[in-house]
Amino acid sequence: MTPSLTHTAYVRRKPLRVESVSIQMTSTDLIKVSIVEDDERIRKSLSALIDGSEGFRCIGAHRDVKEAVAGIGAGCPHVVLLDINLSGASGIDCIRELKNLVPEVKVLMYTVYDDEEQLFRSLREGADGYLLKRTPPARLLEAISDVHSGNSAMSGQIARLVVKYFHQLGPRVETEKLTSRELEILRHLAKGYQNKEIADLCGIGFDTVRTHLRNIYHKLHVNSRTEAVVRFFGSSPKE
Amino acid sequence: MTPSLTHTAYVRRKPLRVESVSIQMTSTDLIKVSIVEDDERIRKSLSALIDGSEGFRCIGAHRDVKEAVAGIGAGCPHVVLLDINLSGASGIDCIRELKNLVPEVKVLMYTVYDDEEQLFRSLREGADGYLLKRTPPARLLEAISDVHSGNSAMSGQIARLVVKYFHQLGPRVETEKLTSRELEILRHLAKGYQNKEIADLCGIGFDTVRTHLRNIYHKLHVNSRTEAVVRFFGSSPKE
């Protein structure tokens, strides 16, 4: 499947850092990687790839979520390469547990399918990257290094889904017309607060909040808080 | 800053297509690129890079939005490389115009700053990719080829912002627990409809809608329509 490990030589930790890294790791540090992968063949090949690459070290290769969560607490990996379609529980349910166990750990999803549902669930659960399994070794290592340095990595096909998501949100309402106070209140609205709470948060009177809201509604051409929130988030209001 | 144009030789249209392309372009076709860039030096260097690379052709290099919109209609480029910080109008305002003019055109944003505001506005306006200017030539060409083939491209730093966005949305509420009717009503809520309207849309009674809402609130652990909408969209409710 993967075009062999010959690309490994291309991978360079520092010189290749394309998107740039503001905070550079101490270059002597290894990136400790942990693998959670169903398929034994892929697992072996991944760990071989990682251990065979300078600057990377595979400190764990787990078969399922249970084993992974148990093993990862001990090893403290920097990056976990996480298969989604595991036999037991989904890898997605694993993300949170991993992050709770080792808060600084970066989770890189690794799957064959470019499924929207799984992609967005993963991202919202806290995944730091999302790769398709067809990703060649060089890019995989690059991605690992990427997420380790605080950036994110995703396959072009995945990026496409993400971009599509934003396209569907549609152009954002022009909040420029809103004053700073109005914006502040709108943001509180968008969190589900009600007027009394907003008043407290802003340290102003209840009626003042209502006045601001009235003005906001006028400017956004809506007539309820819910519609205002909808506009703020961007979903196509009322078709 | 950028490691010169020597990397150009590394760029391969087809073999390097890492994230894979389901629909392959006829490989003899050139990718026609148009540039919109303020700075003359960068503009020249970009067009030189593009014209000097096999498979790419620069069919236009424009100074500002007005010139670009005028010139791009004629050339029908496949990809427009669009600087954000133009002297006149922002490049962001340009996206929509370009897409209206040439619907199939792919717009690749190109900027020095990793500004969240501009990033998300661009994406929502329809941008297909987002690159930082420090991107080395090889990657730039790769990105152009990426968006041209229907995928998306973004710098790792940019991807990080996107991922952060989803992290902030927080794990999605489990709408599985909602019945189909409840989901339908929730979707109407999320469009800003009020109860009477929802009743009409669903062809049921006013009070029935209220009953459904009550149940929805219970299941989502909220107590207002706005909070329900917020959860539906995903924004972190009340911090």
Place this chain on the structure above:
DNA sequence: TTGAAAATCACTCAAATGTGCGATTTCCAC
């Protein structure tokens, strides 16, 4: 300094909303 925009607050009234309680009907799996 002067004027306009922004921010503040108050009061009213009608409409929409949240909530508690109860009820009937429909549908589907066991």
Place this chain on the structure above:
DNA sequence: GTGGAAATCGCACATTTGAGTGATTTTCAA
């Protein structure tokens, strides 16, 4: 066919919200 979930509707009551009107103070740029 029986039981449980889903869907439907009704009513009462308190709260929240939207909308109108008017007013004072603050801020800030021309």
